[in-house]
Amino acid sequence: MRVFLGLTEVSGYFSRLREGLEDLGVECVHVSLQPHKFGYDSGQCSSFFPSFACASVRWRLHASKRGPLIRASLLALTVLSRLLLFIWAIGRFDVFVLGAGSSFFRFLELPLLRLFGKRVVYTLHGTDARPPYIDGFFQPEHYELRQDPAEEMKGSMAVNRSVRIVAAHIRIAARRRRQVRQIERHAHVVICGPSYSHFLTRPFVSFYSVGVPLMVSQNQVKRAERSHEKVRILHAPSDAAGKGTDQIRAIMATLEAQGFSIEYREVTGRPNSEVLAEIEHSDLVVDQLYSDTPMAMFAAEAASLGKPAVVGGYYSQVMRSHLPKEQIPPTGFCHPDELKETTAMLIKDHERRHKFGDDARNFVLERWSARSVAKRFLRLFEGVPPSDWVIDPMEVLYLQGCGLSEKQAKLNVAAVIRSGGVKALQLSDKPDLEKLFLEFAKSEITDVQTTPP
Numbered sequence: 454m455r456v457f458l459g460l461t462e463v464s465g466y467f468s469r470l471r472e473g474l475e476d477l478g479v480e481c482v483h484v485s486l487q488p489h490k491f492g493y494d495s496g497q498c499s500s501f502f503p504s505f506a507c508a509s510v511r512w513r514l515h516a517s518k519r520g521p522l523i524r525a526s527l528l529a530l531t532v533l534s535r536l537l538l539f540i541w542a543i544g545r546f547d548v549f550v551l552g553a554g555s556s557f558f559r560f561l562e563l564p565l566l567r568l569f570g571k572r573v574v575y576t577l578h579g580t581d582a583r584p585p586y587i588d589g590f591f592q593p594e595h596y597e598l599r600q601d602p603a604e605e606m607k608g609s610m611a612v613n614r615s616v617r618i619v620a621a622h623i624r625i626a627a628r629r630r631r632q633v634r635q636i637e638r639h640a641h642v643v644i645c646g647p648s649y650s651h652f653l654t655r656p657f658v659s660f661y662s663v664g665v666p667l668m669v670s671q672n673q674v675k676r677a678e679r680s681h682e683k684v685r686i687l688h689a690p691s692d693a694a695g696k697g698t699d700q701i702r703a704i705m706a707t708l709e710a711q712g713f714s715i716e717y718r719e720v721t722g723r724p725n726s727e728v729l730a731e732i733e734h735s736d737l738v739v740d741q742l743y744s745d746t747p748m749a750m751f752a753a754e755a756a757s758l759g760k761p762a763v764v765g766g767y768y769s770q771v772m773r774s775h776l777p778k779e780q781i782p783p784t785g786f787c788h789p790d791e792l793k794e795t796t797a798m799l800i801k802d803h804e805r806r807h808k809f810g811d812d813a814r815n816f817v818l819e820r821w822s823a824r825s826v827a828k829r830f831l832r833l834f835e836g837v838p839p840s841d842w843v844i845d846p847m848e849v850l851y852l853q854g855c856g857l858s859e860k861q862a863k864l865n866v867a868a869v870i871r872s873g874g875v876k877a878l879q880l881s882d883k884p885d886l887e888k889l890f891l892e893f894a895k896s897e898i899t900d901v902q903t904t905p906p
Contacts, residue, residue, distance in 0.1 A: 454548060456546060458470060473826055549566055549571055587852070647844050653846040658843060684737060688718070688740075689738075695857070705739075739792070748786075756821075780820075863894045
């Protein structure tokens with residue numbers, strides 16, 4: 454069996470999966486077309502066709518401000534390199550593991566892969582599947598938000614930007630729904646977190662039943678020995694707004710003002726190796742305020758080093774209705790309003806803090822090591838997943854999303870409904886969920902339209 458992983462990297466997910474598969478004796482290659490900005494292994498591009506495809510993307514990015522002829526030529530070169538990479542891969546590999554919105558040709562290759570007898574596993578990681586109107590990490594400026602110049606003259610820039618953002622929410626919600634439908638129609642297995650499975654219609658493999666591949670040392674964890682008694686707390690936001698960094702800073706300042714002996718540190722925009730070094734010298738990490746997962750990558754890396762993590766998120770209130778107990782990572786996953794209290798508890802009680810860290814490390818060592826996760830992927834490659842790994846998306850009724858407050862989520866949903874009607878949520882095939890979203894945002898909606906104008 455030969456496995457192709459790509460065409461991207463998500464915080465080390467694919468490179469570590471490759472290491473786990475290779476450790477099991479599986480021939481495997483990981484191709485990421487762009488280098489990761491935080492220095493994670495960006496894949497193997499040693500063969501000619503992967504190298505050519507990676508170089509073409511790099512040349513095109515560097516020429517983004519050049520003349521139209523050069524840009525058009527490099528676009529053609531990129532398409533050619535992608536075609537050659539696909540032909541090379543389809544002739545060499547038996548299994549394709551793609552993810553995070555990546556695709557050779559906007560998902561048009563998926564039916565071709567099946568036609569050629571290849572097994573396709575697609576992993577959805579969050580923003581690639583989550584409705585944009587409940588996604589605080591959604592960045593409308595990455596999409597064209599052009600507006601008629603005459604319209605620009607009618608109101609303030611802030612009002613016009615707000616209008617364009619709502620338009621982007623509506624347009625990208627429709628696009629994501631189409632893409633997710635393409636993926637689930639043609640992939641043999643789709644892996645997704647239940648908290649962002651809104652656009653899925655077919656049973657999927659829970660992200661937590663498979664796990665996040667990590668490199669976890671078998672050696673005993675050494676506690677940081679420092680001369681002072683302050684509890685060192687680390688926060689490492691990749692996106693300050695989505696992670697709730699301003700609110701986390703305020704919480705830390707309040708705790709200090711209340712007499713808690715802490716040393717709060719932030720690391721941002723630094724290579725992963727530096728972040729890991731900071732984690733190792735910390736006592737506790739605070740991941741984010743509005744997460745829809747109990748253990749995202751930063752918290753998971755902290756767990757691999759025996760450090761406890763506090764994670765805020767509305768999903769903490771409903772998670773146990775979706776996940777069996779043994780699949781739930783041990784973190785301080787709490788409602789956003791309880792993040793201060795949870796952090797204070799772990800600051801005061803060092804024995805409990807150490808136990809949290811030990812439990813988290815034991816969990817990832819047993820269930821989320823690269824080798825353990827790779828073994829579960831092998832089961833997906835070879836046949837039908839176990840029934841306790843599978844979730845029916847029709848049973849998931851989660852509303853608050855990720856990376857934004859409940860209030861902001863309601864405002865976003867209300868704005869989408871006002872502008873495009875309830876159908877603009879792209880949830881008409883899930884009337885129960887659609888109705889819940891309507892009730893969720895009802896207090897923010899005036900003159901609700903139940904059908905598009």
